[in-house]
Amino acid sequence: MVSLNNHISYIEAIRKQVSNVVVGQDEVVERLLIALFTSGHILLQGMPGLAKTLLVNALGKAIHLDFSRVQFTIDLLPSDILGSEILDQSSGKFTTHKGPVFTNLLLADEINRAAPKVQGALLEAMQERKVTIGDKTYKLPIPFLVIATQNPIEQSGTFELPEAQLDRFMLCHRLEYPTPEEEEEILKRNLDLGIQKQDGGAVANTEFDIVSDDPVGESNDLISVIDAVHQIHVSEVFIKHVVELISRTRNNKHIELGASPRAGIALIKGARARALIKGRDYAIPEDLFALAEDVLLHRMRLNYEALADGMNTADALEDILNTMG
C-alpha cells in the first residue's frame, strides 16, 4: 500500500521538473495534473506565447508519456488526426496509418480553427477513447489526455465550440500572463540557454532543448496516483455543497444555461484530485471554490437580459459563489 506521502512526493517531483523549464503557471500545472489523474480533458484559453506547448511537453516527459501536437487549421481533415488506411502498392493491401491521436498527451492547438467535423471527430475520440479507421476500431492509449487550446480574442475565421462539445472538457482554464517577477525570471533563463553545435553548424537553444528526458518515478507511480485519487473521501456534506452550487447555476436570473450533471461529476472528480495534490485524503469546500470557475464557466451561458446589461459569465458565477449561504 503506497502511502499518501509517496503520492505527494511523486506529484511534487513532477511539478519541480516542469518548473525547471516553465516559470510560474503553477495553477495550470495543477489543472493538468487534475485532468490527468481523473481521466478528464482540459481546454486552455489564453494568448499565444504562454508556454502551453512547452508545458505539455515537459509534463509528458516528466511522467514518461507520449506527446503529440496538432496545429488545427481550417483545411485539417478528420483523417489527419485519427489516421487512415493507405494502399501499400507492393503488397496491394491496405495498411492502417494511425494518426497523432494515438498518444497519451495530445495538444490540440487552436482547436477552434478547425472545421466542426474535425472538432467532432476529436471530441468523439475524447469521449469514447477509441477510434474507428476503415472497418477496424482501435482503442486509444491509456492514459489519454487532450489538452486543447484556443485564443479568446481572435475570433475571425474560427468555429466556436458549441456548449455540448465544451461540456466534454472537464476543465477550461484561462491562462494569465506571468507576474512581473515571473516574467523577469523567464527572460533571465532565456539569456542562459546558450547554443548547440552540430554538423559543423550552430543554432541557439530553445526551452525545448533543456526539457529533461528523464521521467520522474516509475510508470506504476502514475497508476497508483490515479488509484489514490479514487480513494479520496468525499463527504455527504461536500456533495451537498456541489449540488447547491450546480442548482444555483440553473436557477440564477442571469443564466440561461446552467451547469449539467456532468459538471457536478467533474467537480467531485476534480476536488478529489486537488485534495490529493494538496496532501489531503478528503475533499473540502476550498477545492470546490478553487475549481468552480474552471469546471463551470464554460458550461454556463448568460441570458439575453444579462448580456444586455453588460455582464459576463465569470461575474455571474462569482456572484453565485460569493452569496452561496
Add this chain to the structure above:
Amino acid sequence: MRISKFFSILFFLLSSLIADDQINESTPIGVKVQVNDQVILGPELEAKPLTQNSSVVLRIKAIRPHGDAYRYDYEYYGLVSGSFDLGDYLQAKNGKPLTNKPKLPVQFKSSLPPEQIRPNPLEDQELPYLIKYKHKLIIIGILWVLGLLLLIFIRRKQFGVTEYTSQESLSTAEILRPLVHAAKQGNLGKSDQAKLERTLILFWSERLNIRNESSKEVISKIRSHSQAKLLFDQLELWFHCPNPEEPSDLDSLLEPYSKPENN
C-alpha cells in the same frame, strides 16, 4: 320555300309573344334581363351610344342572320322606373334612319316608394350578441396583456428568480443563528451542516470585508485568518473527514456565532 316562310312567320309570332310576356312583367331597376334569339325584322341593328339622359342600358351581345331579318341576343336593365320602348335605343348599323322602328316595350319598377329617390338611411340596430364589438375588442386586448404578463412571470419563475429570495432577504446572522442553535442541540442534519459551513464562509467574508473579492481569494484569506482557520479546521474534521469527529468543545467553538451582530 313556302314552308320555310311559314315557319319563319310562326317563329316570329312565338318569339314576339314570349317577348310580350317578358315586357308585361315589371323588372326591378338595375336588374339585368337577358333575351336570346329574338328575330327583329328590318336591317341589322345596333345599340345607340349611352347618354346622360339614357333611362335604359341596352347591350346587343350577338347578331345572326335569320332569312331576310336578323336574330339578336341582347340584355338590358333600367335606370329609372317607368315604361320604355327598347326600339328607341336601337339604330340601323348602316347609319340610315329606320323606317319601321321595332316595338319592344319594357317596364321597370322601383323598390322604393313613389317620390323617394334615395335608399332608406341605415338604422342603428343592436347586435345580436350580449356584448358590443367595441367591448369585445377591449376584453380581447385585456386578455392579451394578461397573457403576456403571465408568460413573462411564469418564464421568470421557471428560471427560479425567486427561489433564494426568501433566504437572501435574511442577513447572514439571521441565517446562522438557528443553524448554530441546532448544532449545539445536536440536531444538525447533513443539509444543515452544509448550510452552516457555507453560511460561516459568508459570515467571515463579510466580517473581513472581502465579499467583493474572487471566491478563491475569499477562501484563501479566511483560511489565513487565525480565528477563522481554527473554526474551519474543526468543521473540516467534523464534516469532511473519512472518520468524522464532532469537536469536543463545540459549544465554545460556535458560541461567537450564536448571537452574531447583524452585518
